[in-house]
Amino acid sequence: xxxxxxxxxxxFAFLRVAIANLFVGLLLLAFVAAVLMGxxxxxxxxxxxxxxxxxxxxxxxxxxTPDPVPALLGVGGSGQVAAADxxxxxxxxxxxxxxxxxSMDLSDLWYVSTAHVESLGSAIRAFQDAGKKVxxxxxxxxxxxxxxxxxxxEVYLHPFGQVMLPGYGxxxxxxxxxxxxxxxxxHVFRVGTYKAAVEPFTRPDMSPEAREANLALVTDLWGSYxxxxxxxxxxxxxxxxxxxxxxxxxxxxxxxxxxxxALEHGLVDELLTREALRERLAAxxxxxxxxxxxxxxxxxxxxxxxxxxxxxxxxxxxVVAQGAIQMGDQSRGSVGSDSTARLIRRAREDDAVxxxxxxxxxxxxxxxxxxxxxxxxxxxxxxxxxxxxxxAGVAASGGYWISATxxxxxxxxxxxxxxxxxxxxxxxxxxxxSSIGITRDGVGSSALSDSYDLFSGVTExxxxxxxxxxxxxxxxxxxxxxxxxxxxxxxVDAVGQGRVWTGRKALxxxxxxxxxxxxxxxxxxxxxxxxxxxxxxxxxxxxxxGEQLLMRFADNLGLAESATxxxxxxxxxxxxxxxxxxxxxxxxxxxxxxxxx
Numbered sequence: 001x002x003x004x005x006x007x008x009x010x011x012f013a014f015l016r017v018a019i020a021n022l023f024v025g026l027l028l029l030a031f032v033a034a035v036l037m038g039x040x041x042x043x044x045x046x047x048x049x050x051x052x053x054x055x056x057x058x059x060x061x062x063x064x065t066p067d068p069v070p071a072l073l074g075v076g077g078s079g080q081v082a083a084a085d086x087x088x089x090x091x092x093x094x095x096x097x098x099x100x101x102x103s104m105d106l107s108d109l110w111y112v113s114t115a116h117v118e119s120l121g122s123a124i125r126a127f128q129d130a131g132k133k134v135x136x137x138x139x140x141x142x143x144x145x146x147x148x149x150x151x152x153x154e155v156y157l158h159p160f161g162q163v164m165l166p167g168y169g170x171x172x173x174x175x176x177x178x179x180x181x182x183x184x185x186x187h188v189f190r191v192g193t194y195k196a197a198v199e200p201f202t203r204p205d206m207s208p209e210a211r212e213a214n215l216a217l218v219t220d221l222w223g224s225y226x227x228x229x230x231x232x233x234x235x236x237x238x239x240x241x242x243x244x245x246x247x248x249x250x251x252x253x254x255x256x257x258x259x260x261x262a263l264e265h266g267l268v269d270e271l272l273t274r275e276a277l278r279e280r281l282a283a284x285x286x287x288x289x290x291x292x293x294x295x296x297x298x299x300x301x302x303x304x305x306x307x308x309x310x311x312x313x314x315x316x317x318x319v320v321a322q323g324a325i326q327m328g329d330q331s332r333g334s335v336g337s338d339s340t341a342r343l344i345r346r347a348r349e350d351d352a353v354x355x356x357x358x359x360x361x362x363x364x365x366x367x368x369x370x371x372x373x374x375x376x377x378x379x380x381x382x383x384x385x386x387x388x389x390x391x392a393g394v395a396a397s398g399g400y401w402i403s404a405t406x407x408x409x410x411x412x413x414x415x416x417x418x419x420x421x422x423x424x425x426x427x428x429x430x431x432x433x434s435s436i437g438i439t440r441d442g443v444g445s446s447a448l449s450d451s452y453d454l455f456s457g458v459t460e461x462x463x464x465x466x467x468x469x470x471x472x473x474x475x476x477x478x479x480x481x482x483x484x485x486x487x488x489x490x491x492v493d494a495v496g497q498g499r500v501w502t503g504r505k506a507l508x509x510x511x512x513x514x515x516x517x518x519x520x521x522x523x524x525x526x527x528x529x530x531x532x533x534x535x536x537x538x539x540x541x542x543x544x545x546g547e548q549l550l551m552r553f554a555d556n557l558g559l560a561e562s563a564t565x566x567x568x569x570x571x572x573x574x575x576x577x578x579x580x581x582x583x584x585x586x587x588x589x590x591x592x593x594x595x596x597x
Contacts, residue, residue, distance in 0.1 A: 103135050196209075317537050341372055360395035406484065419591035
């Protein structure tokens, strides 16, 4: 029941708004002071400089309004960096004679999808092909950080650091035991053998079907990771797997020194302290003294090299759909039935826009909201404007729904997609209340008057209605995919049932047309629109002044991550999931196995 979920999140949402308003007020004062005290001199790029790419937090498709609550609680990794900004900086530096070397400092990188790493890796290779060196450094390498670092010519690690490659896993918390103790009934209606989004509320463990699908997915992703690292580091895949699988024994061989284990196994090239790293970077740009080192951070570099020119002439519009798909008007960095559809409509009504690219990085959400967005895309096609879906790290369930009838679909080899399935979930507190002496009674005017109540449960007749609605929604999903992909409904059902696939496997199954990044999707859109001379315009909801100030605050907050950060992050993520369940018919197309939820 929507009211139940909304009630759970209401107090948290109030706290968040109050804290955000306080921060905005403080930021406004700080901004005014900075304007009064600061000069008008903009950044400049000296000769023989090192371009420093040091992303803090998560690399995302589109930055949104930051949440001040995680930062206040000391939960690190709350910052966001747009992948497009990093790509733009590297691409500009490739042909800039003032930039001698690219330095990637990854110590504060919290998360980056493999799809974004692939795009950044292509830009890094172009930088290297221009005869310029790339170095990567971090005081510790998580799996995400190391994949990006492996593209560099040299990989440095702090002598007290480590490289951890735990592989990919899919583990969830299961609440059925707790719900049983509390006598809370969870009424579930779903379609799809592999639709495991509701399992934590109905089972104490992973179902065999979910285990089969998830194991196939993580095996595919891990194979891609191992092969990429092996190719980048000139190692064999077996050597990378051995480092991951036998890490405990490798550590024993070097007396428990993780940095030495990484060095001796070939994952890093040298162990350097902070000062030694400065000296090495200075040497790379031709300076003998580290104090003379010229470094330019990528945000300053982008400002110094000028803003993007306004799109003109024939244009291809890029609309980003990132995050959970919800009803209504959502902030930038989220997907809303009203806000996202409005951007698509703006592109449709602009005569200069000749095609639309939908950039999807979403695990799904409301089925109703997904259909509203898809219908708006179909109106663009009816108006003669080709639509191409471009999948980033994840485009599953509702994320696939909104892509299903595009003229072409492009995905990364490691995109998580598919998950064609539907469910509805209604909690019931009837037994819980009864156990403490609370009963419910009354009269109604029709047979269904008491059939849909949080405190009296879901009647058999209402259960029949909900299951029929779920079945009908799944049939609509299958038919949409069949029509969009030129497949039979039976063939779609065979690869549907809530099953999740990588982009590479989705190509084999006919669920996508090609493998490539956003640039390839834009090229496909231009081809379909039969245009050669065009510009690209990212259509996005503008940030308000308060949101811009909040983003600046989040970028500079610098709070340390607490020992309980992971627990807090998971708790906040759980509240966000509840808050996002706002479909009017309680019908959802959500991928439980996908990141970004």
